Amino acid sequence: MAAPMLRCFSRCWWSGTPGLSGVLALGLRKAHSGAQGLLAAQKARGLFKDFFPERGTKLELPQLFDRSAAGYSPQTIYCGFDPTGDSLHVGHLLALLSLFHFQRAGHNVIALVGGATARLGDPSGRTKEREALDAERVGANARALRLGLEALAANHQQLFTDGRTWGSFTVLDNSAWYQKQHLVDFLAAVGGHFRMGTLLSRLSVQTRLQSPEGMSLAEFFYQVLQAYDFYYLFQRYGCRVQLGGSDQLGNIMSGYEFIHKLTGEDVFGITVPLITNTTGAKLGKSAGNAVWLNRDKTSPFELYQFFVRLQDDSVERYLKLFTFLPLPEIDHIMQLHVKEPEKRSAQKRLAAEVTKLVHGREGLDSAKRYRMITEGGVSINHRQVTNPECVLVVGQHILKNGLSLLKIGKRNFYIIKWLQL
Ligand SMILES: Nc1ncnc2c1ncn2[C@@H]1O[C@H](COP(=O)(O)OP(=O)(O)OP(=O)(O)O)[C@@H](O)[C@H]1O
Numbered sequence: 528m529a530a531p532m533l534r535c536f537s538r539c540w541w542s543g544t545p546g547l548s549g550v551l552a553l554g555l556r557k558a559h560s561g562a563q564g565l566l567a568a569q570k571a572r573g574l575f576k577d578f579f580p581e582r583g584t585k586l587e588l589p590q591l592f593d594r595s596a597a598g599y600s601p602q603t604i605y606c607g608f609d610p611t612g613d614s615l616h617v618g619h620l621l622a623l624l625s626l627f628h629f630q631r632a633g634h635n636v637i638a639l640v641g642g643a644t645a646r647l648g649d650p651s652g653r654t655k656e657r658e659a660l661d662a663e664r665v666g667a668n669a670r671a672l673r674l675g676l677e678a679l680a681a682n683h684q685q686l687f688t689d690g691r692t693w694g695s696f697t698v699l700d701n702s703a704w705y706q707k708q709h710l711v712d713f714l715a716a717v718g719g720h721f722r723m724g725t726l727l728s729r730l731s732v733q734t735r736l737q738s739p740e741g742m743s744l745a746e747f748f749y750q751v752l753q754a755y756d757f758y759y760l761f762q763r764y765g766c767r768v769q770l771g772g773s774d775q776l777g778n779i780m781s782g783y784e785f786i787h788k789l790t791g792e793d794v795f796g797i798t799v800p801l802i803t804n805t806t807g808a809k810l811g812k813s814a815g816n817a818v819w820l821n822r823d824k825t826s827p828f829e830l831y832q833f834f835v836r837l838q839d840d841s842v843e844r845y846l847k848l849f850t851f852l853p854l855p856e857i858d859h860i861m862q863l864h865v866k867e868p869e870k871r872s873a874q875k876r877l878a879a880e881v882t883k884l885v886h887g888r889e890g891l892d893s894a895k896r897y898r899m900i901t902e903g904g905v906s907i908n909h910r911q912v913t914n915p916e917c918v919l920v921v922g923q924h925i926l927k928n929g930l931s932l933l934k935i936g937k938r939n940f941y942i943i944k945w946l947q948l
């Protein structure tokens with residue numbers, strides 16, 4: 528499937544598209560220069576870190592999103608997620624929110640599950656090789672990630688509509704195009720277009736080569752697969768933009784260079800800032816500090832609490848990053864918040880918006896019910912219970928008469944009769 532496509536574009540490359548050194552000279556542009564319209568709006572929310580390359584040869588990135596430009600048409604943007612775990616996490620949510628912003632503006636977005644790439648393991652941002660995962664485990668994780676992505680996209684579609692015509696949200700898995708790929712064909716068709724010097728120069732490779740453990744060939748080859756994915760999606764879906772966390776820049780550059788060499792066309796990379804914890808560590812699987820989006824791993828209540836506990840100095844930034852609330856509304860929320868920060872009203876609004884997106888309205892309601900418990904709104908037998916895990920413990924909360932008295936809020940009283948079956 529892939530080889531014929533490549534042969535066709537190899538001709539374009541050999542017929543004189545710009546060389547690699549020219550490409551590298553294009554450099555990186557900070558996300559604050561030259562962005563217009565949609566890009567400027569996302570930038571104003573703090574969603575973008577860098578754009579790459581700084582200058583296209585025929586096209587500029589802002590042009591792609593400029594509705595008034597001649598020949599304007601909706602774009603396709605993709606971001607990849609490796610199924611090295613069985614759930615998405617809050618770090619992934621940022622890239623997804625950015626994809627959603629593009630979708631809301633009428634562009635088509637692709638969430639790519641890396642069913643093939645996860646087998647190799649991305650070395651970006653890691654000091655150690657990932658634990659190798661067998662095909663069954665990756666397959667199961669990939670199915671779980673796909674379900675998670677689809678659920679989020681459905682919540683987004685149902686609960687956050689804004690009256691505009693949105694673009695599509697598609698989930699693909701790169702194992703679909705690598706499964707049938709013959710190794711020798713692939714190396715012969717693709718391998719020749721990558722230069723070792725450039726691959727070796729990537730920060731992810733340099734960091735690993737200098738580590739005591741070194742780097743495996745599989746990991747080294749990772750960026751070639753990600754580059755080929757971009758090329759594949761460019762060819763099949765007209766995808767010109769790849770989005771990822773800022774640790775993905777090297778892989779995105781490899782894709783840009785590969786596509787530009789083969790086709791002479793301009794494609795672009797956009798990175799989102801990395802979400803870190805209070806000690807500055809990237810929130811994710813590797814650091815073991817992930818806040819999961821799968822409710823069996825992090826309950827809606829825990830997700831809600833994660834955002835309610837956010838420090839005051841981060842809440843405005845997170846409202847811009849993790850919600851679709853318009854900026855003037857966020858200003859208003861913050862004005863109220865600074866008057867009575869102890870109420871944590873900004874954090875609660877943030878928590879509610881994120882929990883609704885991730886777990887739907889039902890998830891948000893259940894998180895709030897639990898909150899009522901932790902905030903002291905529930906009593907059993909006239910004693911306040913604040914631990915959601917221990918609200919009604921069989922054998923412990925039964926009065927001598929076989930009843931329990933439950934009080935919820937100020938006025939709701941219930942009598943529970945226990946029956947021995
Ligand atoms: N904390 C984070 N902040 C912003 N983006 C993130 C964060 N964590 C992951 N991403 C982005 O989500 C996308 C998919 O990440 P992927 O699951 O494949 O790896 P990962 O979660 O970064 O892995 P790990 O946590 O094991 O290092 C990438 O673009 C990545 O940069």
Ligand SMILES: N[C@@H](Cc1ccc(O)cc1)C(=O)O
Nearest residue numbers: 607608609641644649753756
């Ligand atoms: N390399 C990305 C995931 C990814 C996989 C395949 C791609 O084509 C793009 C991105 C990460 O580990 O975060």
